[in-house]
Amino acid sequence: MSKNITPYKDSQLGKKEQVAQMFDTISENYDGLNRVISFGIDIKWRKKVLQLVADKKPQTVLDIATGTGDLAILMTKTSATEIVGLDISAGMLEVGKQKIKAQNLDHKIKMVLGDSENIPYPDNYFDAITVAFGVRNFETLEKGLAEILRVLKPGGIFVILETSVPTRFPYKQGYAFYSKYILPTIGKLFSKDKVAYQYLSDSANIFPFGEALNNILRKIGFIEVKHLPQTFGVATIYQASKK
Numbered sequence: 330m331s332k333n334i335t336p337y338k339d340s341q342l343g344k345k346e347q348v349a350q351m352f353d354t355i356s357e358n359y360d361g362l363n364r365v366i367s368f369g370i371d372i373k374w375r376k377k378v379l380q381l382v383a384d385k386k387p388q389t390v391l392d393i394a395t396g397t398g399d400l401a402i403l404m405t406k407t408s409a410t411e412i413v414g415l416d417i418s419a420g421m422l423e424v425g426k427q428k429i430k431a432q433n434l435d436h437k438i439k440m441v442l443g444d445s446e447n448i449p450y451p452d453n454y455f456d457a458i459t460v461a462f463g464v465r466n467f468e469t470l471e472k473g474l475a476e477i478l479r480v481l482k483p484g485g486i487f488v489i490l491e492t493s494v495p496t497r498f499p500y501k502q503g504y505a506f507y508s509k510y511i512l513p514t515i516g517k518l519f520s521k522d523k524v525a526y527q528y529l530s531d532s533a534n535i536f537p538f539g540e541a542l543n544n545i546l547r548k549i550g551f552i553e554v555k556h557l558p559q560t561f562g563v564a565t566i567y568q569a570s571k572k
Contacts, residue, residue, distance in 0.1 A: 336528040344468040353420035354522040360397055374559050375400055378488050383407040385486045387456035393445050394463020398425030405437050414440045445473040453482045461490040465536040474549045487569045493538035495562035
């Protein structure tokens, strides 16, 4: 069982509602801050996810916690004829819809307001499912992963891109300093929500990564589980399938 923290310590709302509220608030400047905070390396990581999915030649793709649609937009470079971006934040989806319209991709991508723990699609529907920087925001990680397994086709591919904690010197020490001091400071300076980037930092530091997340995926029922650390271990790509 994964640890769970919420963005707003004093809120009476559940984690789902708090996460939706947080991302609604930061949606307008999320993309710009994301590039700054990751030094733009997140673009490279997403392209690796794209390659893994594209190699499977999917027809149907679901991008969960799609946010402003960066990964869903990349998925138009695959063979997919149906791409769905699902997110709990209406604010993030609205920014995503504007980006999709600007690139004339309305006909290829459908943005859906929805919950990862109650995906509005039937069993065995998608050839490929992706989640970039979203699984640590699930209210119940295991429930969300089980729901993903349900809607994934047998033989389909599931890919997670998520932050992780470097384990080797000096990257471990450098990451600890950056996540504790630099990231929250940038968030406070440039974001309307002063606690959002503190939460994103704290949630990344306690989230299971590497073999710990692999084991959770296997427990849920995924097969062919493996992980690929990125950029000294500050992020990890996970790949899994379904019987």
